[in-house]
Amino acid sequence: MKRVVTAEWLDTDAGTPAEVAASLSDLRDINRRFGGIRTTEALIARVVGERNVRTLSLLEVAAGAGDVPRSVGERFERRGIQLQVTLLDRALSHLNHGNGQDPARGSPAIVADALALPFRDGSFDVVSCSLFAHHLLPEEVVEFVNEGLRVSRTAVLINDLVRHPLHLTLIYAGMPLFHSRITRHDAVASVRRAYTVEEMRALLQQSAAARVEIERHYLYRMGALAWK
Numbered sequence: 001m002k003r004v005v006t007a008e009w010l011d012t013d014a015g016t017p018a019e020v021a022a023s024l025s026d027l028r029d030i031n032r033r034f035g036g037i038r039t040t041e042a043l044i045a046r047v048v049g050e051r052n053v054r055t056l057s058l059l060e061v062a063a064g065a066g067d068v069p070r071s072v073g074e075r076f077e078r079r080g081i082q083l084q085v086t087l088l089d090r091a092l093s094h095l096n097h098g099n100g101q102d103p104a105r106g107s108p109a110i111v112a113d114a115l116a117l118p119f120r121d122g123s124f125d126v127v128s129c130s131l132f133a134h135h136l137l138p139e140e141v142v143e144f145v146n147e148g149l150r151v152s153r154t155a156v157l158i159n160d161l162v163r164h165p166l167h168l169t170l171i172y173a174g175m176p177l178f179h180s181r182i183t184r185h186d187a188v189a190s191v192r193r194a195y196t197v198e199e200m201r202a203l204l205q206q207s208a209a210a211r212v213e214i215e216r217h218y219l220y221r222m223g224a225l226a227w228k
Helices: 017-033 036-051 067-077 138-151 165-173 181-193 197-204
Strands: 055-061 082-089 109-111 124-130 152-161 211-217 221-227
Touching: 017 036, 017 067, 017 181, 036 055, 036 067, 036 124, 036 152, 036 211, 036 221, 055 067, 055 138, 067 082, 124 138, 138 152, 138 197, 138 221, 152 197, 165 181, 197 211, 197 221
Parallel strands: 055 082, 055 124, 082 109, 124 152
Antiparallel strands: 152 221, 211 221
16 A cells, blocks of 8 residues: 555644544544554553653653643553653644643643754653654654654654555544544545554664664554664
């Protein structure tokens, strides 16, 4: 299945405020039901285990309302591990759609460009993203990872989709689950423009990462670690 780049409507908020809010709600459901939260949890657990730490500062890029890091943080809190989360998104409208609450329960939230992170070198333990890497061109993936490695002390974590014909079939079958026309369009576009595990590995090996690890996760998710 060839990679096809099609614009995603949520990237430009191509809809009414209600449609954008419904699409972000759909994304929360997708991450909760279909492995998104578990993939990021597994990536962070890998870092926690290797570094043997009880506190971890995390920059979540393309964070939206911060649902993924918030849910993961709650799970780690039950293990006695604290995640200190900072959210970053290119759109203030995404950061503000937290079901009427502050994004990620008061986590710092910044509007900025993922390819030009406004932080000093080594500002965070890890830089993480969920359902973001497939939005980038191949050269931009390498640029983002290098920028993430610059501002992190340990690793860049990538939680994303795997492009596969059966995955696309499942998306079409799941259309009745989506509440927004934006999601119905973007879900198809996301799978078509996602990378395979092999493609992602090749891109990360072009970055400044000292070591690259990639695992497949539930329902066509991948979890990639680019270690500093």
